[in-house]
Amino acid sequence: MAEDSAVPSRPKKIMQLNFFETACTGSHMATGQWKSPEDNSRYKDRLEYYIWLARLAEKGKITSIFFADTYGIHETFEGSPAATYRGGSQVGTMDPVCIVSAMAAVTKTVAFGITGSTSYVNPFILARTWSTLDHLTRGRISWNVVTSYSNSAARCMGKDKVLPSEERYKAAHEYMDLVYQLWEDCWDDGAQKWSVEPECAYDPDMIHRVEYNGKYHKMSGYGQVHPSPQRTPVIFQAGASKSGIEFAGKHAEGIYTDVSTVDAMLSYTKAVRAAAARNGRDPSSIKFFAAIMPIIGRTVEEAQAKYDYALKNISVQGGLAKFSSYTNVDMSQFPLDEPFNFEGKTADNTITGVINNFKTYSKDMSEAWTPRKLGGMLSFGGTTPMPVGTPSMVADFMEKWFTETDIDGFNMAYVSNPGSFEDVVELLVPELQKRGLMWTEYPVPGGTFRENVQCAPGKCFLPANHPAKSKFERPNYLEEERAAEEKKKLEAQAEKLEKESTVTENNEEKSSAVEEQVSAATTKQTQDGEEAASLPELVSPVSETPTLLAEEPERMKVKSEAESKVAEQLVVLSVDTLPQNNEYKAEELKKTETEVQVLPVVVAT
Numbered sequence: 001m002a003e004d005s006a007v008p009s010r011p012k013k014i015m016q017l018n019f020f021e022t023a024c025t026g027s028h029m030a031t032g033q034w035k036s037p038e039d040n041s042r043y044k045d046r047l048e049y050y051i052w053l054a055r056l057a058e059k060g061k062i063t064s065i066f067f068a069d070t071y072g073i074h075e076t077f078e079g080s081p082a083a084t085y086r087g088g089s090q091v092g093t094m095d096p097v098c099i100v101s102a103m104a105a106v107t108k109t110v111a112f113g114i115t116g117s118t119s120y121v122n123p124f125i126l127a128r129t130w131s132t133l134d135h136l137t138r139g140r141i142s143w144n145v146v147t148s149y150s151n152s153a154a155r156c157m158g159k160d161k162v163l164p165s166e167e168r169y170k171a172a173h174e175y176m177d178l179v180y181q182l183w184e185d186c187w188d189d190g191a192q193k194w195s196v197e198p199e200c201a202y203d204p205d206m207i208h209r210v211e212y213n214g215k216y217h218k219m220s221g222y223g224q225v226h227p228s229p230q231r232t233p234v235i236f237q238a239g240a241s242k243s244g245i246e247f248a249g250k251h252a253e254g255i256y257t258d259v260s261t262v263d264a265m266l267s268y269t270k271a272v273r274a275a276a277a278r279n280g281r282d283p284s285s286i287k288f289f290a291a292i293m294p295i296i297g298r299t300v301e302e303a304q305a306k307y308d309y310a311l312k313n314i315s316v317q318g319g320l321a322k323f324s325s326y327t328n329v330d331m332s333q334f335p336l337d338e339p340f341n342f343e344g345k346t347a348d349n350t351i352t353g354v355i356n357n358f359k360t361y362s363k364d365m366s367e368a369w370t371p372r373k374l375g376g377m378l379s380f381g382g383t384t385p386m387p388v389g390t391p392s393m394v395a396d397f398m399e400k401w402f403t404e405t406d407i408d409g410f411n412m413a414y415v416s417n418p419g420s421f422e423d424v425v426e427l428l429v430p431e432l433q434k435r436g437l438m439w440t441e442y443p444v445p446g447g448t449f450r451e452n453v454q455c456a457p458g459k460c461f462l463p464a465n466h467p468a469k470s471k472f473e474r475p476n477y478l479e480e481e482r483a484a485e486e487k488k489k490l491e492a493q494a495e496k497l498e499k500e501s502t503v504t505e506n507n508e509e510k511s512s513a514v515e516e517q518v519s520a521a522t523t524k525q526t527q528d529g530e531e532a533a534s535l536p537e538l539v540s541p542v543s544e545t546p547t548l549l550a551e552e553p554e555r556m557k558v559k560s561e562a563e564s565k566v567a568e569q570l571v572v573l574s575v576d577t578l579p580q581n582n583e584y585k586a587e588e589l590k591k592t593e594t595e596v597q598v599l600p601v602v603v604a605t
C-alpha cells in the first residue's frame with residue numbers, strides 16, 4: 001500500500017482522555033512533589049487512593065486509567081539507586097494487577113490498562129492473569145505490552161543484562177503468537193455446557209491443546225481460563241524504535257506516545273499507521289494517546305502559582321537518576337553546571353522515544369543543556385508538553401494538538417494529586433465537552449474497553465484483520481447476555497404494571513405494550529454492532545463524590561467559569577525558567593506569556 005493511503009480521511013474524531021498512573025508511592029512524573037503536604041502520593045499504598053481515582057475517572061468520563069509499570073529501580077546514576085530513593089522517584093512500586101479489581105468494583109465503565117513485560121512474565125501466566133481481570137471487570141482491561149528496557153530489571157530477574165532491543169522485540173512477537181492462541185483459539189465459544197444429563201460441565205471437544213514451540217517461548221497445554229468478555233484484552237504499546245514501530249503496527253490497538261512537537265507526532269503516527277497497513281490492518285483502528293501534564297488554574301495567576309509551588313518541590317538528583325536510567329548514560333560523570341552536548345552520548349538499550357525527544361527539543365534551544373537543567377526538567381515532566389493556564393487555555397492547547405496531529409486523545413499525567421486530576425475532571429473536561437471535543441457520556445456505558453475506545457458498540461472482540469484473530473467467527477455472547485438482562489428488566493416492569501393496574505382492560509393494554517417492547521428490544525440486541533448502538537442504557541453512570549483520605553488536606557473548591565477573570569494567554573514554561581539550584585524561588589523564574597506551544601517532554605515510566 002502506498003504510504004499516503006496509510007492515513008485515510010476519517011470521520012470527526014472524539015477526544016478521549018486517559019489518566020496516566022503508576023502504582024508507586026512518592027512521585028511519578030513530577031519527582032519530589034511528595035514534599036507538598038497537600039500531595040497524596042505517599043498514600044498510594046492504600047485502596048482508598050485507588051477507589052478515589054477510579055470514581056473520579058468515571059465521573060470525568062475518562063476512557064481508561066493507564067498503569068505504567070517497571071521492574072527494578074533507576075540505578076544507572078552514580079551506579080547506585082541512592083538518588084532515586086532520596087528523591088522518591090517512582091519507588092515503592094506496587095503491582096497494579098492486585099489493585100484493579102477494587103477499582104472495578106466501584107465503577108461500571110472506566111477501563112484499566114496494565115503494563116506487562118514480555119521479557120519477564122511467563123506468557124501462560126500473563127494470559128491467565130489478564131483473562132481473570134477481563135472476566136472480573138466485565139471486559140474493561142487492556143495490556144500495555146513492554147519488553148522492559150533496563151538492566152536493573154534484568155538483574156532483578158537473575159540475568160546479567162537486558163537483551164538487545166531488536167531481539168527483545170523478536171521474542172515479543174513470539175510471545176504474542178502464543179498468548180493469542182490461548183485467548184483466541186484454545187476455547188471454543190459455548191464450551192461450558194453445564195449439562196446434567198448427559199453429564200458435561202465443559203465439552204472436551206471444544207477445548208483445544210496449545211502446542212507452541214518457538215525459539216524463545218514454548219508451551220504444551222490448555223489455557224487455564226475460559227474466554228473473557230473481550231477474549232484478548234485491548235493491546236497497548238509504546239515503542240518508538242524501528243522494531244518498536246513495526247511491533248505497534250502489527251499488534252497495537254492503542255499507543256501511548258510522548259512526543260514533544262506537532263511535527264514529530266505527525267511523523268510518528270504516520271509511521272505506525274503505515275506499519276499497520278503493511279500488516280493488513282485498518283490504520284485508523286489504532287488509537288494514539290499523547291502524554292500531557294497540564295497545570296490548570298481558574299485564573300492565569302492561580303495556574304502560575306501552582307506551577308511556582310510545584311517547582312519548589314522538584315528533585316534535580318532524582319530527575320538525573322531517571323534520565324540516566326532511561327538513556328543508559330550515567331549523568332554523574334558530567335559536571336553539574338557545565339554545558340552538556342547530548343549528541344554522541346547515547347548508549348544501547350535505551351528508550352528510543354526519550355532520545356528522540358531530546359534531540360528534537362534541543363534543536364530549538366538557545367542555551368546548551370547542563371546536567372542540572374536536565375535533572376530539573378526530568379523531575380518536572382521531562383519533555384512532556386506542560387501547558388499552564390486556565391481551562392480554556394489548556395483546552396486551546398489540546399485542541400490545537402488534536403486537530404493538527406493524528407492523535408485520538410491524551411494520557412493525562414499529573415503533577416500532584418488530588419489537585420491535578422480534580423482540576424482535569426472539574427475544570428478541563430467540562431470545557432472540552434462544551435466545545436464538542438469530548439463525549440459527555442461513554443459510547444457504551446457499562447460496556448467493554450474495546451467498544452468504548454473504538455466507539456463501536458457491540459464490537460467486544462478484535463477485528464478480523466488483526467493477527468490475533470481466530471479462524472472462528474464468534475457470536476457476541478456479551479450482547480446476548482445484555483439482551484437477556486434487558487428482557488428481564490422489561491418483564492419485571494410488565495409484572496409491576498400488571499399488579500398496579502386495577503382495571504382489567506387497562507391491564508391488558510399495558511402488558512401487551514410492554515410485551516412489544518420486550519420483543520423489540522430482544523430482536524435489536526441480537527442483531528449486529530451498528531444496531532446495538534441504539535440499545536437502551538443498562539447501567540447508569542456512577543456519580544459518587546471521591547472518597548477523601550483521612551489525612552488529606554482540604555481540597556480546592558471548584559468555582560464556576562464566570563468567576564475566573566481569565567487573561568487569554570497561556571503561560572508556557574521553558575527549560576530556561578528552571579532554577580539553577582535546589583533553592584527554588586518563585587521570583588527567580590522568568591514568566592513567558594506567549595502563544596500556545598509545546599515544551600518539555602520525557603517518558604513517563
Ligand SMILES: Cc1cc2nc3c(=O)[nH]c(=O)nc-3n(C[C@H](O)[C@H](O)[C@H](O)COP(=O)(O)O)c2cc1C
Pocket residue numbers: 067068069070071115145146147148149165238239240241242243244245256257258350351352353354603604605
Ligand atoms: C511513552 C512511553 C511509555 C513507556 N512505558 C513503559 C512502562 O510503563 N514500562 C516499561 O517497562 N517500559 C515502558 N516504556 C518502554 C517501552 O515499552 C520499550 O521497552 C522501550 O521504549 C524500548 O523500545 P523502543 O526502543 O522501541 O522505544 C515506555 C516507552 C515510552 C516511549
